[in-house]
Amino acid sequence: MAAAYCETQFHGLNQFGFPFNNFEYKYGSYSSSPMNGAGSVGHRWNSLSPEPHSGTESTASTPFVKSEFPFDDDLFGIDQVNNVNKQHPMDMCHVPVPPLEYNRRFAKDADGTSFVKNEIEENILNFNVNPEIAQDNGLDTQQMDIYRDLILRHLIQDISTTCAKLGLPTDFYLWTPEHGARWINEMCQQFTLQPPRNCFVTGRVLLGMSQKDFEMFLPEGGDTLHAQLQVWKTAFESYHPPATMQSSGMTAADNNMQSKTNWMANTNNQTNTMAAGENPAHQFFNGNGGYPNMSMSGFFQQGTVLPSPSNSDTSSNGSSQDMNDDDMDIHMNTPNCGLSNFFHPGYMNSPLDSMCNGSEGDDDDRAYTRHQGTVHLWQFIRELLDQPKQYSNCVRWVDRDEGTFKIESSLLLARYWGQRKNRSQMNYDKLSRSLRQYYKKGIIQKPEKKQRLVYKFLPPYNM
DNA sequence: CAGTAGGAGCCCC
DNA sequence: GGGGCTCCTACTG
Structure with a gap:
């Protein structure tokens, strides 16, 4: 459950x-x-x-x-x-x-x-x-x-868990009739509905179904299923807005990711019962009537796709080369890792990617990279912390609940931060100065027991 | 020596 | 104006 x-x-x-x-x-x-x-x-x-x-x-x-x-x-x-x-x-x-x-x-x-x-x-x-x-x-x-970030996280966590439990691909468009049936049965079980006899529909069909379709499909609770699907879609798209997927600036490394993202682009164009302009995620991210400040998405920086920092050597100093390729690999094809990464805020957008997408200025990109360069250091560190598989050699949680984290490599962190901000002269001295600025803002402080390279996110930034 | 702390000037959005 | 970068001095372990 x-x-x-x-x-x-x-x-x-x-x-x-x-x-x-x-x-x-x-x-x-x-x-x-x-x-x-x-x-x-x-x-x-x-x-x-x-x-x-x-x-x-x-x-x-x-x-x-x-x-x-x-x-x-x-x-x-x-x-x-x-x-x-x-x-x-x-x-x-x-x-x-x-x-x-x-x-x-x-x-x-x-x-x-x-x-x-x-x-x-x-x-x-x-x-x-x-x-x-x-x-x-x-x-x-x-x-x-x-x-909103917290609520979104809750939603995504729930979806992620359910997908993992049911063995569903995270790409709705890859759902086979069997997958569709599993999802429907799960939802019926959750909402104590009588599952329909024949509910073998592909994800594509499922996404294309209106509420009326659902109600015909399942008179008792069809609207519930439809609403639930909208919740999934909304939460998911809010992380991975369709236009982001439509960016023309994908790298070769992104190709193997496209199948997992196409559904979001397609959702607007083909099967979504909402008009594209009504897409909540679209509104949310394109800034028209959406939330005026996307700093929340610093955790989930919107940008073009760049799955791995190892692909980010086009930056000014190409400094990712000393990273272990295995560490950098997102392991798309590993079921567990793939799933968690897919839902992970950093999956679509590496914390380092916005430094690389500046030249990819098509219209769609503009909508989602407008915060490029405005990411805050604390958000950047949070992004790295939330991707331990890739960045634990750089920064890692010491106590997740407490918000305490340790900078494992000040050199690497500064390098990454420099890449992100396109500052080739960034070093830990400067970075730590910026960190210390957070003391008086109540974002970060040194833990009670002072240790070198250990800092602590204060609530609610530690959540 | 590396890290910590904080002042100050500057730039950019 | 806020956030961050840069340079600086002083201090600590």
Whole structure:
């Protein structure tokens, strides 16, 4: 059972000004923490996965998320205890939310019928943020970035887990009828729907099905399946926007990746029930009506495809040559690695790639490389940290939960940073100066026990 | 010697 | 103006 879930409470901003009183983001095993009832106005499990998991139900291999949002989950509305209008977080950032049927079936409050289906689906299909609402709720741009990023991560984790569990290719277009059947059955199981007798459809067909098609296909819960598919698509495309895949600047090394990305490009053109202009990810990333600040995507820097730093020797100093090729290999064909990398923020866009795509200035690129050069050092380091397979010889987590990381090779890190920023004269002295600037910004600090080359991300940057 | 810390001027977006 | 680069001095282990 896929098991990314969120438990919500209303607490307001925490000490970091971050809209979670408590946020736990852990992988692997469930650690049950008692919910603090003080100040809370209600709980609901809110997830791609319908069932709230007890601690014992969660499997060790299942990533999960347990969070407390600053809003009651009486969706879109009213704090029934305090009778205060509150804005649902989904209204602020329009993150895909579970389908109506899910909420109806699994809502823990007595009245799930107050949900308005259209509002939910609208949220699914509009992956944008409302800055005014966000500001009204005391969230600045950066907080919203982080906030949406976290939710996105949860979604991607859940999808990744489900794909791994079902043995599904991450490319929808590669789904055979058997794969399609597996997905449908899994979703039916998750949403306690009666699976259709004959559900052997390819991923391509699946993507092309409208809600009506789904409802014909599965009268009881077809809309749920359709909505769930939209959630998958939205979350996925938000990581890998279609135009990115359409970039003409792919290198030879990218070719073997294209099959895994074509579906996203095709989704808009061929089978998506939405018009291309309505594509939420497209809106989100092209900056028209999307979120004005993409710094959140520093984790997931949007750019043209460059899978491996070993391919990035076109940079000013070609300094990746001393990297072990094996370390740099993304191992596309290794099932586990391939899957995780595919979903990994850095899969499509190496942390080093934006330095190499500057000349690839076609229209599509422009939409997604506008932040080139503006990536922040802390984000860059996070990107490297999140790809230990490739960069553990450069920088690695010491304590992931704590946010402590160690620079294994100051030389290499500076070199990479220099490549990324196209600064051939970058060195660790300069890089560390930049790191120290983060002290007063509350992004990074030295850990209590000072160690050489060890730094610590402060919350929420450590999430 | 390498790393840490922080001031200051500058550039770029 | 913010973020980062660069250069600098002083200090530490």
